[in-house]
Amino acid sequence: MIQFDHLTKGFWVRGEYSPVIRNLNLTLPTGKSLALLGGNGAGKSTLLELIAGTMQPDRGDVWSDGSISWPVGFGGSFHRDLTGAQNTRFLARVYGVDTDELMDFVQDFAEIGRHFHMPLRTYSSGMRSRLTFGISMGIPFDTYLVDEVTAVGDQRFRSKSQALFRDRMKRSSAILVNHNLEELRSFCDAAIVLENGSLAYFTDLDEAIEHHKRNMAAPLNNA
Structure with a gap:
């Protein structure tokens, strides 16, 4: 279980505070491998770092009843x-x-x-x-945070990474960011969609992917 309690994070850009995560209150269930969907700049990497504890929120807290990896692919550790x-x-x-x-x-x-x-x-x-x-x-770890890393290397190494990750998922859960939607389908059984600082949980992965595609097709979300 991962719980967000009034979680807020933003950054100062040209003297103006720009929130990325806005007063987030949500509980993610234990034992689910979740696809994290959102457009470029939506704050996916920021959210992973907040969950891992490698970045501090401006307000609020993240709670978990299990061990969580650092964001794989992030070198801050x-x-x-x-x-x-x-x-x-x-x-x-x-x-x-x-x-x-x-x-x-x-x-x-x-x-x-x-x-x-x-x-x-x-x-x-x-x-x-x-x-x-x-x-x-x-x-x-009980939960692995993974950001595109199974795409690293040539086809042989990618296959090796995917096989290892799949083996770990037999005993653990994950939050996975990957622009390859078919790969997300092969690893994940539910999803969270980050949009305008808010996070929505979907028990149906395909429904979440369709929602994400509609967001990406909307004119205001193409940036």
């Missing part, structure tokens, strides 16, 4: 001057998992070779995504 191996060891200690097991898992999964022992500042965006996805999938 990683130190750019540490190596991939050092970041992996650090997060293993933070989340209380076996360091050697996580190191072996990530090094095998990420397929970044000698870069695993080089500073993150030397990584390409693809290598960072492989590392963050590998570490997060190597740590057991």
